[in-house]
Amino acid sequence: MSVTFAQGFSAAGVVAGISSVEGKKDLALVVNNGPLDAAAGVFTSNRFCAAPVQWSRKVVADGHVKAVILNSGGANACTGEAGYAQSQATAETVAALLGTDAGDIAVCSTGLIGELLPLDNVLAGAKTAHEALASTPQAGADASHAIMTTDTKPKTVELEGNGYRIGGMVKGSGMIAPQLATMLCVITTDAVVSAGQLQAALASGVDTSFNRIDVDGCMSTNDTVLLLASGASGVEPDPDEFNDLVAAACSSLARQIIGDGEGASHDIRISVTGATTEEAALACGRAVAASNLLKCAISGNDPNWGRIVSSLGTVPPDVAPYDSNKVTVDVNGVRICENGGAGRDRSEVDMTPREVHIDIDLNAGDAEATVWTDDLTHEYVHINADYES
Amino acid sequence: MSVTFAQGFSAAGVVAGISSVEGKKDLALVVNNGPLDAAAGVFTSNRFCAAPVQWSRKVVADGHVKAVILNSGGANACTGEAGYAQSQATAETVAALLGTDAGDIAVCSTGLIGELLPLDNVLAGAKTAHEALASTPQAGADASHAIMTTDTKPKTVELEGNGYRIGGMVKGSGMIAPQLATMLCVITTDAVVSAGQLQAALASGVDTSFNRIDVDGCMSTNDTVLLLASGASGVEPDPDEFNDLVAAACSSLARQIIGDGEGASHDIRISVTGATTEEAALACGRAVAASNLLKCAISGNDPNWGRIVSSLGTVPPDVAPYDSNKVTVDVNGVRICENGGAGRDRSEVDMTPREVHIDIDLNAGDAEATVWTDDLTHEYVHINADYES
Structure with missing residues (x-):
């Protein structure tokens, strides 16, 4: 289910030929169908942050995100201006498909550092994913599979508040340090909340979850946690309950990362x-x-x-x-x-x-x-x- | 050769039955026969420092050390007052054998944390070591073997200054972090130098050697580096040359630790x-x-x-x-x-x-x-x- 558990979201996970693993789903798309498009984000503090992090930080800054496109198979980190242009082109392609601005499309990548993505495959994959978009549990599950790298299983969460829902997915197994130990995470909610409320809830939730796990002490260049609100439930949540629920979602996902830490037996x-x-x-x-x-x-x-x-x-x-x-x-x-x-x-x-x-x-x-x-x-x-x- | 390369020092390495490895040399004694007994020391900054560190810090504080007794097979760390009493009893036994004060005997231990030493074996071993004391290359080599734990080879250094010598030995393979990454180290010189000169040379030498190596990022509870001067050469060294030589000895020993880091292939x-x-x-x-x-x-x-x-x-x-x-x-x-x-x-x-x-x-x-x-x-x-x- 993951991100599609909350109303107002559609998702897809498709095989785009980005990953070196033949036939692996490697591209996910998560679309916020509204009526709201409020968003918040937390990003890696690594000074060698990846091109998609540089791009998405700007996108989230105004509190509005219509969609997120995520790929495994390549981190697009330490790829300079050419890498940034790839993130931008990816966002522009998704924006055109959705009839919106590229400035409302967040981009996330994970995989090997230092190599450009096979951009043609990414852009073709975006179209395939757009055609596959659905609000079904399977579509959410597909998205959670498409972002996996050394993860051995998808990691998702579904929580119900008083009249609204929170769903989410995360990937991460290695390069997990307690400074935003996440890699890629998208959390969705159909609650009616502002971008400011989202940012406060996310910052607090991350602090006691992703910032308190450590697989190998290595900080990633691509860590991104996004929280998107569609408002589709029509319910304005109790602020404390909402904060607690976001924190619980973060904790559940962080715990699942530890449960799937690279090579871990305990x-x-x-x-x-x-x-x-x-x-x-x-x-x-x-x-x-x-x-x-x-x-x-x-x-x-x-x-x-x-x-x-x-x-x-x-x-x-x-x-x-x-x-x-x-x-x-x-x-x-x-x-x-x-x-x-x-x-x-x-x-x-x-x-x-x-x-x-x-x-x-x-x-x-x-x-x-x-x-x-x-x-x-x-x-x-x-x-x-x-x-x- | 190690510590006996410098004139005025005798040493021994014996089987005392402290180590769980049958027949392993596990107790070393290094005696400064003078005419000087100047000494300097640098110790771990770990707050759970071992009993022998607590003891030896006091011994070195006045700039005089007549002998050092070192054991492998047990760290005597996190052993409370009983552990401290063991270090003190060991120093007292050596002092009696040498006809001097316990306050001039440094004690070093390495091995498992959290267990008391088999004190009878340590004290009997001290007597055996005292009887075996010699200024020969073999005696120095024996001492360097006796302090090994997971080390696969002894680590020693011999350097010649203008009319004086520096010798040394170190043990260390794991639990090596760049905050005094050493475990146990004894460096000897027959130069005529004051305790103040020794402390300055040692602090500077350690800073660019033992403090710049890292096997596994783990700080030890027992790290001790001692520098002892006998003055037996009768030569007052050029201060800059002496400092450089002490630094070179530290660097050589630190490099040997890296060359023998636990499991290392590079x-x-x-x-x-x-x-x-x-x-x-x-x-x-x-x-x-x-x-x-x-x-x-x-x-x-x-x-x-x-x-x-x-x-x-x-x-x-x-x-x-x-x-x-x-x-x-x-x-x-x-x-x-x-x-x-x-x-x-x-x-x-x-x-x-x-x-x-x-x-x-x-x-x-x-x-x-x-x-x-x-x-x-x-x-x-x-x-x-x-x-x-």
Whole structure:
């Protein structure tokens, strides 16, 4: 279902011959049929941001987006003016098909960095996708398949508010760092909301979801999260409920990225409590989530708490004040580190579940934060060393 | 030879039964026979620093060290007061054997975090080591073997100044981050120098060596670098020459760590030129060195410049001002990224040598810096996931 769960949206996912994988759906189109065309976006902070990011940032700036075209099979990043011209030509083609302005068409790309797209295939694919547009669950599902790269499964969300709906899709598996760890995401709603409301809801929702997951610590050049409102339900939502629902959609999609992280055999939830501030808790969680040594240990089913506390120890005291002699660490409910030293034996920890819970109590305050990461496996190295490109 | 290359030092490396590896040399003793006992030290900034670090920091504070006892097979980190008592008891035993004060005996440990040492074995080993003390090349070699953990070979250095010598040994293979990426290091000299001179030379030497290598981004709890002067040559060195020689010793040892990084199949030198400041160059080099995706690509012999520039793009503009459209990247002499986009085809790059040279020109200024890292291989994951502990 994904983006077509909300009323007022049609979508398509087609084979355009952009991906090197023969017969793979690699081009998606999402159209907002109104009556509203309110939109908000959040983009990568990478200084080598891709041409489609440069294009779409401008498109979203005025709060209006009529359609989004997305492709896998090529990131169109580090492609200079020629790459930017490709994004623009793609938007112009979609605009002509829809009878609107190119300035209302967002463009997203994902795939290898540094190569131009096969533009003829993209533009022909846009026409094919336009012909295939539908508001059916299948059309939404097709779109969510077309944006996959190393993802092993599509990632979608459907949520119902009081008289309105939210749908969404995301792709992302590697190059996932906690600075907008997303790759490409489109969330749709049929609620009656303004662009300003959308931007506030999205920024807040992203902050506690996509910005709190880490597969490999690598920031992408193409990260884009778009939130589009059609207003087709005719319902003006309660602002708090709407914000919560957008945040829930982001969290669900972020969690699905972790569940499909490249090569991952364990999804790791790191909760830090007892911090002086939420920022302090977040800094500690992110430090632990970034530890290659811990992530290898977890892939070997060892709840190696030494690698947890040695990561905590890298967070500067002014960022996260705590006393190392008061820190406790539970893994899957077993307190294996007590007062900064050995607690119960780590052999007591059941590491068979895919989900691993690391609960760190700094015993320094009342603030907390949760981040997610994956373990580091042979398969991750295989995917990123032995790939064909 | 290692630490016994400089006159006035004796050393030993013995089997003490601390390591779980049957028959492995696991305890080293290095004694400064004078006439001087000047010393300097640099330690990990990890807030969960090990008991021997807490102990040795105090010992070195007054600029005098008579001997250093080092063990592999256990880090004595996160072991609380009982761990500190073990470090102190070890120092007291060595002090009694040498007829000096425990306050002049530094202690270093490396191995698993979170467990106490088998103290009886350590103390008995100290006696065995004391009996084995010698100033021979073999004694120095034995010491360098005794501190190895996942190291596959000992790492030593011998340099000659104008009438004086510098020797040294280091251990380190994993848990190597560019904040004192060392684990354990002892450098000796027979030059006549004060503790103040030693501290200045060591701080400067470490800054451009151990602080510029990164195996896996993980900071250790036990990092210790000691520089000891016996004055036995009777030569007061030219200060600049001495500083350069200490820096050269540190660089040689740091380079050896990279050459023996856990599971590494490529040693990667990342040189950043054209930066506005050395700090900016260093920040860019470290960002690239920390990229798991790039390190996987290199292990697969792919000079994936997209993963280089996407890492550069994570450095904030206020830290390293540059224009992404002016950046060039050469890998092993082939300019595969020009003006922030594709340059020559990456298939032209010969990736067969173990050493890979990544030369990044930011074209923004005249400052430069070089950092080293290793590739990320299946074997790294194997060592850190499937280990026995």
